[in-house]
Amino acid sequence: MKILLSNIPAYIKDPERHYNGAGSQRWSATYKIRKGDPGAAEWKYMEYPFNIGYSTALLKRDTDWTVKAWDPCVLDLDVNDFRSYVKSYSPDILLVEVPTVAFPLMLPILGELKKEVGFKLAVSGPHITGIPEDTMNEYKFIDFGLVGEYELTLRELVNSYSKFPSGFEEIHGLAFRHGDSVKVNQRRMLIDPLDQLPFPDREDLPAQRYEDAVFADTPCIQMLSSRGCPVGCTFCVPIQTMFASSMYRRRSPKEIVDEMILVKDKYGARQVYFDDDTMVINKKHVQAVCQEIIDRKVDLPWSCMGDITIAEDALKMMADAGFCGIKFGVDSVTPQALKAVHKGTVTTDKVTTFVQKCKNLGIKTHASFVVGLPSDTREGVYNMVDYALHLGVDNAQFSIATPFPGTPFFEEAKAKGWLRTYDWTQYDGERTAVLNYPNLSSKEIEELRQYAVDTWFKHMVKTTMKNPKNMMLQIRRRGLKGSITGIKAVMKGKYVLNG
Ligand code: SF4
Incomplete structure (x- = not known):
């Protein structure tokens, strides 16, 4: 059995809007940036998707499933790349962490993909956590909502998956379908001590590219x-x-x-x-x-x-x-x-x-x-x-x-x-x-x-x-070409400085 844990694509329909998919920020964020524009990568703020990283490492350690994490956001890939990758990987479960800002764009695409590939769809992140019932009623093809901090919930779901479509009432932190209705189980206790989690995955997720x-x-x-x-x-x-x-x-x-x-x-x-x-x-x-x-x-x-x-x-x-x-x-x-x-x-x-x-x-x-x-x-x-x-x-x-x-x-x-x-x-x-x-x-x-x-x-x-010292530091980090391109881009209003 295979599970794919994915961040959302960098570009969903709009090539000028770059989504930063990680769900643990104080605010969801998007950036006005053009796909493939020279210098774009030099100015990209990108948060490592900790929930996906920790969940991946935990599943690799504690289940006998084939587990893969993937982040089209940090790879600067668009929704077409996302479709191709999911189809070629063909998981039994696809877990996607979707922030509020990307929800209406991303979910219909996930619905179409699910029809083609036949996976079970699990959605995590602050949006479905905030309004699980409304969300699962609106998007009837979501099989599982992971509410709140979800590493242990996902592990339990994967280990209970053979019982599908029943047996999910006991999994704290899970929202699931029961006939025509949505059931939202009680929240899971927060993970404590945190040391029970392994180090987050940095093999599938290219740690050096997050900034x-x-x-x-x-x-x-x-x-x-x-x-x-x-x-x-x-x-x-x-x-x-x-x-x-x-x-x-x-x-x-x-x-x-x-x-x-x-x-x-x-x-x-x-x-x-x-x-x-x-x-x-x-x-x-x-x-x-x-x-x-x-x-x-x-x-x-x-x-x-x-x-x-x-x-x-x-x-x-x-x-x-x-x-x-x-x-x-x-x-x-x-x-x-x-x-x-x-x-x-x-x-x-x-x-x-x-x-x-x-x-x-x-x-x-x-x-x-x-x-x-x-x-x-x-x-x-x-x-x-x-x-x-x-x-x-x-x-x-x-x-x-x-x-x-x-x-x-x-x-x-x-x-x-x-x-x-x-x-x-x-x-x-x-x-x-x-x-x-x-x-x-x-x-x-x-x-x-x-x-x-x-x-x-x-x-x-x-x-x-x-301050020449500051300027030299920027040039050393970005390279001369990257620094000039970045400054020009900011001046034209293409990028928002962040992070
Ligand atoms: S982490 Fe959140 S709750 Fe704590 S001070 Fe910052 S914004 Fe406030």
Whole structure:
């Protein structure tokens, strides 16, 4: 028996829109980029699909099935390539992780393919997790919905598959068909301890081609050291949908450092990026990881997704252990907006102090901001952009506030009549605003976001020009041709800088 676990194609019908399929981001993302355009690859932000990677490794270890993972997104392939590959592989089960933005485009294609190939279709990711019953009622050809964190659910499904079409009532985290109705079983307990999972698969998924938060050198291979975050922002897709919990779970320092050594020795990593929800929220965890790195003399720069709460002594220890950069969310500088999404602990004073501490230790910083949160105003966004310019971070990104199904933010937007559309293809979090507030329209939000991106880009060009060291670093990473092509492309508005 064979199972294929696949990310979605990079291009689904529209060759100018590049989908980033991984389902564990705070926002689903698409990029305006042209297939095959020279320089495109140099500017591509691409998150490693951790859920698929971990599930693949687990199935390879714990089942007797033939297991294959495939990612047309990172391979820059389109929907025709996807069709051909699935047909030629001809799996018994096809597992696809589909984010909200790609759902209406991807599902009809999966329905057609299923008719031709005859596989059972399992769909995972935050969208089906948020609204499993509605989704399976709309797309009657979905056989299984995997709700929430799904590695163990998928393993149980595969190991019970011989019982098909019955026997699925006991599998927690599974949605399945029972006659004409859809049954959604109770959620599975979150995986704890995380060390029961093997290292994620990097044989089928080309680890070196994923790129995020490159603060030092490439290949910058992505890893996880923890899952979860206790803050509980109402918009946060992984916390509110995939985990539906504020529980914070950690891997053991030994396992983490074993994996760092593996990705360095086997896959040539020259930096590791921990794409946790937040790696640093638990001081003991990050200190223990640092101690393990120091004790084992691992010479490999590393960075992480984190937050500004980390204490100075821990930050110093991180720098001593090779820590080179941090991505963190500021989200807004308007206290009412932060309070409205339950992120009331961040203040501009705290952020400014944190960035200065990082600078003193030689740690690079990347801040993310959101345009169009509840209570946002035009003036608030202008203040935010001005604040970003003077903050002294090495990079900044600006997203559009987007309420994804399954989050409290979505329920609030629905209840208060803020949702402009239920056309999921517009839920891209990058260019299209789906919220209309009484005091701020979706059009204004889109304009303000574009203003933020343009202003930041001009600032970056000026800063880079003034700093030959920075320019050399970019050229070393991208190559001269890639750097020039990338800058030209950004100036023409073809690409959105991200990650
Ligand atoms: S702090 Fe970050 S990871 Fe935590 S809930 Fe908020 S957005 Fe999600």
